[in-house]
Amino acid sequence: MHVDVRNEADCSHAVAKALELYGRLDIGFNNAGITGASGVVGKYPLSEWRRVLDVNLTGVFNCMQAQLKVFEKQGSGVIVNTSSVMGLRGTPGGSAYSAAKHGVVGLTRSAAMEYGGRGIRINAICPGFVETPMVVGDLAGIPDHILRDKLSRTAVRRLGTPEEIAAVVLWLASDAASFMHGAAINADGGFLAS
């Protein structure tokens, strides 16, 4: 179904539809995101700042609100929010994205403290560079030597695959991760190790 995560009614509607179809909701994976334009803070357009924050941070908040209403009633549920390695460190030219993704980590940790005692687990995943349309589009105009330089800052010297991120999300969403609350896990091929 079409959902714009900036719109709280869309998010509530998606959760209502899941309940209608399945009778319950067990997992919320809040993954929608955009990179936004690049630019230094002093010249960054406010409209672009708002757009990036709206999708990447308020979008996660809107989804969580809709999901938590159900989880509170059930006394159970798991949320996995997508942050980024840029939610754990700065990136020149990407302040709006980095600020939004740091916000996702703060939101995740705070909500985990609020709901952990009520049978609800909330964590974040912080992927490194992963081969998806977002990154392929971003890297399309980048010369080879710069791409190689970016990748040389990871231990594995390659982009990750969506499947490698999905595996961590699935684990976080499963009962095997029952003691995981408020974590921001980097799955990044060793990017943050340097």
Ligand SMILES: NC(=O)c1ccc[n+]([C@@H]2O[C@H](COP(=O)([O-])OP(=O)(O)OC[C@H]3O[C@@H](n4cnc5c(N)ncnc54)[C@H](O)[C@@H]3O)[C@@H](O)[C@H]2O)c1
């Ligand atoms: N690819 C990477 O290297 C990487 C690294 C770290 C974090 N991430 C994060 O992973 C998540 C998934 O990104 P991806 O790499 O698969 O990129 P992608 O561009 O392939 O997917 C992003 C998805 O978000 C959706 N989306 C955008 N705005 C939306 C809105 N307002 N409402 C609903 N959906 C919306 C898009 O339609 C798209 O399906 C994002 O949150 C991104 O910031 C990606």
